[in-house]
Amino acid sequence: MLYRFVYGALIVFLVVVIERVARLATLPVHLRWELYPVAHEENARYGGSFFEHLDWWKRKRNTSMLGELKVMVPEIVLLKAVHEHNRSLWYRSFPFHFGLYLMALFVALLVGGGVAQAFGVEIGASAPSIGLALHWATKVVGFAALGLMGLGALGLLVRRLTDPTLRAFSATADYFNLLVFIALAVVGLVASITSDVDFVELRRFTQSLATVHLDAPAPGGWVGAEIAMASAVLAYIPATHMSHFFTKWFMYHSVRWDDRVNTVGSPLEGRIVSQLGYKVDWSAAHIQGGNRKSWVDVATEKPEPKP
Numbered sequence: 001m002l003y004r005f006v007y008g009a010l011i012v013f014l015v016v017v018i019e020r021v022a023r024l025a026t027l028p029v030h031l032r033w034e035l036y037p038v039a040h041e042e043n044a045r046y047g048g049s050f051f052e053h054l055d056w057w058k059r060k061r062n063t064s065m066l067g068e069l070k071v072m073v074p075e076i077v078l079l080k081a082v083h084e085h086n087r088s089l090w091y092r093s094f095p096f097h098f099g100l101y102l103m104a105l106f107v108a109l110l111v112g113g114g115v116a117q118a119f120g121v122e123i124g125a126s127a128p129s130i131g132l133a134l135h136w137a138t139k140v141v142g143f144a145a146l147g148l149m150g151l152g153a154l155g156l157l158v159r160r161l162t163d164p165t166l167r168a169f170s171a172t173a174d175y176f177n178l179l180v181f182i183a184l185a186v187v188g189l190v191a192s193i194t195s196d197v198d199f200v201e202l203r204r205f206t207q208s209l210a211t212v213h214l215d216a217p218a219p220g221g222w223v224g225a226e227i228a229m230a231s232a233v234l235a236y237i238p239a240t241h242m243s244h245f246f247t248k249w250f251m252y253h254s255v256r257w258d259d260r261v262n263t264v265g266s267p268l269e270g271r272i273v274s275q276l277g278y279k280v281d282w283s284a285a286h287i288q289g290g291n292r293k294s295w296v297d298v299a300t301e302k303p304e305p306k307p
Helices: 002-025 042-046 065-078 080-085 087-118 129-162 164-168 172-194 200-210 221-239 241-256 267-276 295-300
Strands: none
Touching: 002 200, 002 221, 002 241, 065 080, 065 087, 065 241, 080 087, 087 129, 087 200, 129 164, 129 172, 172 221, 200 221, 221 241, 267 295
């Protein structure tokens, strides 16, 4: 039963992520921010833009993936913007997020260790070379992940409860999500300390999952509860605003850094022309849409003279 529950959670996770990625990738072209520098521009080093050249449409564009990585990696790994603009929040947010990154690494080490065991590699404190390295790496990363995730979530919860400004923008789901991660960290630490300090049971379970050995005994007690709870959280995350771990890609590349040139006959031109046919379903003093006119109509009609 536990094996099927984990497989089901993985399937739900993948299906929801794929559905949301597909939906975001097919959304209408976003209004551009027109904020420079754009990370992939060669002129970004001094705040410039490709469009500053008088004959920019004749020039070959030179973009840099390295430039994007220089911005994205510190932002993703170190939460650079939070560190610069809200240092007190960073002291709570960084441990939580870094704990989640370590948790992903912990799962990868469990999977790697499980596969290695399936091929006959001994893993343990007295094992040689690779087995010894996997043992200690899994142990150190696992406890660090649980500790940082739990402490970070607790710190964020306290901050939301005590900061009047942050509390005004906090929804019930924000508190619930943090409580879920605190509970997961507590259950994980209790399971590890009392029943599986070397993560032997977790690795054995992961081995059975990786090799589809469903008739192997599944862990019970605290370890079983830890696995079930972690699986449920995994399935839950992409359906919430915590999905920003992958939706941020679209925020950067489809909104913040989208400086593609709209040329005649390009796919971008086709999408924009299509969007100009959308009905304007709102009205104001300067725009009379009322779900009767398209954006082309609104943009080309002459405003009525004021009496």
